[in-house]
Amino acid sequence: MDEKVLLKRFAQRLKKDVPLANLTTAKVGGAARYFLNAVNAAQLAEDVAFLWAEEIPFFILGSGSNILVSDAGVDCVVIHNKANHIHLVEKGDSSYVQAESGAILITAARQAALRGYTGLEWATTIPGTVGGAVYGNAGAYGASMQQHLLLVDILHRGKGCLSLNTEQMGYSYRSSALKREPGMAVILSARLAIKKGDKERIKELINEFSARRKQTQPPGPCIGSTFKNPAGDSAGRIIDSLGLKGTRVGGVQVSPVHANFFVNEGSASARDYYDLIHLVQRIVEEKTGIKLEPEFELIGDWKEQA
Ligand code: EPU
Numbered sequence: 421m422d423e424k425v426l427l428k429r430f431a432q433r434l435k436k437d438v439p440l441a442n443l444t445t446a447k448v449g450g451a452a453r454y455f456l457n458a459v460n461a462a463q464l465a466e467d468v469a470f471l472w473a474e475e476i477p478f479f480i481l482g483s484g485s486n487i488l489v490s491d492a493g494v495d496c497v498v499i500h501n502k503a504n505h506i507h508l509v510e511k512g513d514s515s516y517v518q519a520e521s522g523a524i525l526i527t528a529a530r531q532a533a534l535r536g537y538t539g540l541e542w543a544t545t546i547p548g549t550v551g552g553a554v555y556g557n558a559g560a561y562g563a564s565m566q567q568h569l570l571l572v573d574i575l576h577r578g579k580g581c582l583s584l585n586t587e588q589m590g591y592s593y594r595s596s597a598l599k600r601e602p603g604m605a606v607i608l609s610a611r612l613a614i615k616k617g618d619k620e621r622i623k624e625l626i627n628e629f630s631a632r633r634k635q636t637q638p639p640g641p642c643i644g645s646t647f648k649n650p651a652g653d654s655a656g657r658i659i660d661s662l663g664l665k666g667t668r669v670g671g672v673q674v675s676p677v678h679a680n681f682f683v684n685e686g687s688a689s690a691r692d693y694y695d696l697i698h699l700v701q702r703i704v705e706e707k708t709g710i711k712l713e714p715e716f717e718l719i720g721d722w723k724e725q726a
């Protein structure tokens with residue numbers, strides 16, 4: 421990676437050795453060697469196109485959920501996606517929310533609700549960006565992104581700018597065509613379907629989901645759900661049934677509230693997370709034969725841990 425090339429292109433926008441822990445929901449991990457803010461979708465697309473052309477590796481950071489950044493940090497360019505414009509297009513039953521990929525999903529869902537639109541109430545409980553949710557088919561309470569996405573604008577490494585519909589996104593549980601082809605595309609913005617509804621009912625539903633979440637999921641820094649649910653079961657239920665709630669490695673604990681959430685008690689390292697995740701995965705496999713799959717992505721240099 422040639423620093424001169426980066427400095428020539430990005431000048432003052434380029435920062436060096438930027439700590440990432442506070443930009444992640446688990447609050448662990450080292451620094452980004454190079455760091456850039458992208459403030460709108462056009463800038464994000466230009467930055468990515470440049471880095472692809474120069475073959476400079478990069479990672480796009482959203483709101484830092486569903487990732488575990490290594491203590492050694494990230495030896496590439498981290499683009500912080502701050503493209504967060506949201507607007508509502510009101511066209512009766514064909515209404516939609518148009519959001520840039522760095523917009524916070526909860527904010528987009530709440531804006532629709534405040535204007536009396538139903539459909540995205542479930543999304544008011546999901547931390548993360550619109551882009552992350554579209555990429556990973558985020559979901560809760562029986563709904564998921566695949567039921568609401570109308571169109572997503574992407575920049576594809578080989579094919580340039582494209583708009584994909586839900587079918588083209590090839591959705592499956594917590595996955596998509598883009599997730600199955602990592603590094604080949606960047607999500608720029610998305611269009612989510614909403615319908616006019618009853619304001620009181622929408623409010624009730626949001627309060628109900630929020631109360632359920634508070635009751636069943638712990639507060640405090642964590643990655644999000646640690647593992648995907650295996651078909652027909654719940655990772656949390658399985659880990660709990662083996663008596664693993666409360667298990668600790670260093671500063672990370674399997675939450676006593678929900679066993680699929682591993683909480684940073686304040687002093688955790690990424691290494692603690694990595695070790696606890698592998699410990700739980702190993703015990704579950706030994707005792708049940710089920711190999712739990714991580715729902716998050718490992719970011720940065722993990723060579724020492726392997
Ligand atoms: N359960 C236990 N012990 C636990 C946790 C759960 O016995 O420690 C039991 C519950 O009693 C329930 C069942 O397991 O009978 C399922 O639990 P829950 O309703 O909490 O749902 P989940 O399957 O653990 C999924 C999603 C969450 C989403 C909730 C609510 C995954 C991996 N998790 O959790 O999504 O918020 O449903 O809809 O798909 C996420 O994906 O990051 C996420 C947080």
